[in-house]
Amino acid sequence: MSAPRILWVDDEIDLLRSHVMFLENKDYEVQTTSNGADAVDYVREDLFDVVLLDEQMPGMDGLETLEAIKEVRPELPVVLVTKSEEEDLMERALGNQISDYLTKPVNPSQILLTCKRLLERTQLRQETLSQDYLESFNEISQALREPLTHADWTALYRKLVHYDLELTEDEGARQIFQDQFKEANREFGNFIESNYADWIDATDAPPDPNRPPLSHEVISEFVLPELGDDPVVFFVIDCLRYDQWRTFEELLHPHFSIETDFYYSLLPTATPYSRNAIFSGLLPVELVDRFPGAWETDEEDEHSRNQHEEPFLHDQLDRHHYGDLSIRYDKLITGKEGQEFAQQATNLTQHDLSAVVVNFVDILAHSRSDSDVLKELAPDEEAYRALTRTWFEHSWLLDSLRTLADTDCTVVLTTDHGAIRSLRSSKVIGDRETSTALRYKYGRNLKCDEEDAIFVRNPKEFGLPRYGMNTNYIFAKEDFYFVYPTNFHHYENLYRDTLQHGGASMQEMILPIATLTPR
Template sequence: MDKIKILWADDEIDLLKPQLMFLEKKGYEVVTVTNGYDALEECEANNDIDLVFLDESMPGITGLETLSKIKAQKPHLPVVMITKNEAENVMEEALGAQITDYLIKPVNPNQILLTLKKIVDNKRLVREKTSSDYQQEFRQIFMEINSGLNVEEWVDIYRKIISWEIKLDESNSSAMWDILADQKSEANAAFSKFIEKNYVHWIQDNDGPVMSNNLLRSKVFPKLNNEVPSIILLLDNLRYDQWRMLEPIFNEFFRTEEEDFFYSILPTSTQYSRNAIFSGMMPAEIEKHYPQWWKNDNDEGGKNLHEHDLLSELIGRTFRKDIRFDYVKVTNAHHAKQLNDNILNYLQNDLTVIVYNFIDMLSHARTEMEVLKELAGDEKAYRSLTRSWFENSQLWTALQQAAERGAQLFVTTDHGTIRVKTPSRVVGDRETTTNLRYKVGRNLQYEPKDVLDVRDPKQAKLPRPNVSSTFIFAKEDKYFLYPNNYNYYNNYYRNTFQHGGISLEEIICPVIRMSAR
C-alpha cells in the first residue's frame, strides 16, 4: 500500500522536528512548508496529498484564508487546523469552512497519530476489523446452517447474514463479499430443504410458524391501541435488508418497539400472499368462501382488487365492536399525493391500512429498463435505491404527520425477492403460467432437484385450476425458462429480482411495531 502523504504548513516548522520524525517512523510521508502560499502551491501541484495540517497563524495569508483557498481547489481534501488561539470565533470560522479536525498547540505526537488514524486510516481499520470479525463468525454460521434448524433459528440465521452483508457493504470489505455470498447460497440451499420437508405439514396440521394467513390476527390485531390511531403500512416486496436501510429514517420520528417476522405462504407472490394476509385465509379457502373475489393465475382481470372487501370481512370476524378503518392502495404518484393530502383524515380512524406498491414496481421496472439495471445492479445498489426513494417520497412526508399526532405504526410486507442467477428448464402446455419462480400447469416437465412440487394443490391449500394441475416452486436462486428462445431469456432475466419461490429473502418477512417519538 502507498504511504499516506501529509502536507504540514507552519511558520515554525523547525520546532516540529520531533513530531515529523515520529510520523516518518510510523510510515507516513510528510511534506513541509512555512506559509500559506507555499501550501497552496503544493496542493495544486500534487494530487497525491492525503491530508493537510495547517497552522492558523502564519505570515502572509492566515491559516483561515489558506483553508478557504484549499477548499476551493479541493473540497474533499481533509484539513486539520492547528492553533494557539482558543477564541470561540476562530473555531467557529474554521468549522464553518469545513475543517476535518481542530488541534490546540502544543500538540504531542500521539495526538497527531490519533487524528491521522481517525481521519485517514478510519475506513481501513473498520474494514479490517469487520472482515476479521466476520471470519471469526463464518464457521459458527456454517455449523448452524447444517445443524437442523427450526423456524426461529432460521430467522436468526437470516438476520445474521443480512447484518454481515450490510456491515461488509458499509466498510467496503470487498475481499469478504464473495465468501459471504457463498455462505448465503449455502444457507438458501439448506433453507429450501427445510421448507420442502415441512411446508405441507405446516399447512395441513396448522402447527407451523406465523404465516401470511394469520399475520394480522397474531402480530397486529392484539397490539391495536384504543388510545391512539394505528397504521399498517404494507410495502410490497420489502425484504429485511431493505427494511434495515429504511429503519434509521423511520427512527427520526418513530421508535422501534418490536421487530418480528412471519413466513410468507407459497407462492411468494402478491396474488397469493397479500390476499391471504387481508383475508386471514389460505387461497383455497378464499376461493371456497368468496369465489366472487378470487381469480386464478390465468383468469382475466386484476388478482388483488378485493383486498378491502377481504379485510372488512376479517375485521368483522375478529372484533366484537365496530372498528373504524380505511384501506388505501398507492400504485402511482397521484395516489401518493392523495395519501399525503388526506393522512390527517385517516388518523380519525382506529386503523388505516396503506398498501404501497413502489418496491414491487421498482423490481419489475428493473427487469425491463436497462438504466435501472445499472442503478440497482446488486443487493447493495438495490438497498440504496430503495432508501433514496423512501427519503424523498410522499409516503414519508405523510408518515411524519402521523408521527406528530402520536400514531402507532406497523411496517410489514407480503413477500420479498431474490436475485436469480441459475436457469432451470421447464416444459408445459399453453395453459402453464408464465411466472419465473413458480408455475401452475398440467403435465409439467422439470428438473426435480430444482423445485418443490405440489401435485395435489389441496395439500398446500391452493386452488386447483384444473383436475391435473401441479404447482412447482423454484428453490434457491433458480428461475424457470422454457426451451424456446432459451439463451435469449436466460440473458434477459439473469440477475433480476424475482419472487414466487423458496428462499430466505422471499419467505422470511419483517413485521415491525413502532410508536411515535
C-alpha cells in the first residue's frame, strides 16, 4: 500500500520543517507549499489524502483557499490550522466543509493523531466491526439452533441488517456474514411454516403476544391510535425493505423524531394480498367474501388488483367507528404525479387522515429485473440500497416529508412487503390455470421440492381464498424462485438474480412501521 499523502499549506512552512520530518518518519509523504494559489494547483494536478491548511496567509487566505480546493476536490479532507477560535470563523469554515481544525501552536503529535484519525478511521472502524461481528457469529449461530419467537426473529433480523449496512470493506468477514444470513433465512422459512397458521387462527381473538401484528392490523394498531387533535398522514411505500428504510431514516432524522416498530406481512408477500389487507383490515379470504367481484383473480396486471384501496379504507374506518373523519387518499405512480403532490403537501393537513401510496420503489425493483443497465448499476444488495437512497435523497417524497415536518401532524410510514434477490431455481409442476408469480403460486395439485417451499393444502388455514375445490398454494423459502419444466434452463437464467416478492423470507415479511413526529 502506498504511503498516505499530505499537502501542507502554510506561509511559514520553513519553520515547520521538524514537523514535516516527524510525519515523514511515520511513513507519510508530505508535499509543502507556502501559498493558497499553488495549493489549488497541486490539488488539481495530483492526488492527496488530506490537506493541512493555514488560515492566515497573505494573498489567498485559508478560507478562500479552502473554497477553491473544495471546488476541485469536494471530497478531500481539509484540516484548518488557525490562531483564532472566533465563533464566526469556525462557522464559516465548517460551512465550507472542513474535516477538522487545530489551534496554533501545533505539535507534531497533534498533527499525527489528526491525520491518523482522518485517514485511518474507515479502516479502523471496519476492523472493529469485523471483530464485533465475528464475536457475534457464535451467538447468532446458537440462537438459530434455539426455538425463537416472532420478537426474537425481529431482533435477529435487525442485528443482521445492521451488519449488512456496516460490514462493507472486510471481504472475508462479509462472506461469512452472507452465509450466515442465508442460514438464518432457511430457519426463518421453517419458523413461518410451523407458526403462520396458528397466527391466522388467533386473529379473531384479543391481541396475543405470541404472534406479531399482521398486515390487516396495521391501521388499527399503528394508525388509529395516533388520531387526535393533529392530522395523521399515512404513507405506504410499496416494496420497501427494512435495510432501505434505515438509509431513508438517516435523511429524516434532522426533521423528525422517529420511532420504528415492526409487523409481519401476510402471505403471499405480494401487493394484491398484503396492501389490500392493510387498507381493508381484512384477511384475503375475508376480503373476497365481503367484496365479491372487487378483487380480480387475473394477476397479469398486479396493479389492477389494487383499484379499490380507498373504499376498503373507508369500510375499515366505518367498522372501527371512525366513519366521520375527513379522509384523503392518493396513489402516486409517476414522477409527475409525485412532483405535483409535493407542491401541495401542506394540503394533507386539512384532513384528519391522509393515506398515500408510493409505488416507485416497487417499480425500481421490477425495472432492475428487466433492465441490464439497472442490473449494472445495482449488481448486489449494497448497490441496490444505494440506488434507492439516491432516489429518495433527491425525490419529491423527501420534499413532501420535509414540508410536513414544518406542520403540526403525525406521519406514519410503512411498506406492504419487501423483496429478495432470487438466486436459486426450484422446479414446479402445475396446470395452465396456475398463477404466474415467481415466489408464490396457487393452482391445482402443485408440486415442487418440499424443501424449497411452504405447501398450503388448506388455504383457509392461511387466511387465503380458494379458487376451486383443489386449490393449493406454495410459497418460496429462502431465495428460491419457481420455474416450470418447459424451457427450464431458459427461464432459470432469465429470472436468476431478479428482485422478487411473494415468498417467506425475512426481507419480505419483517417490515418497519415508523411514527414520525416533527421536531
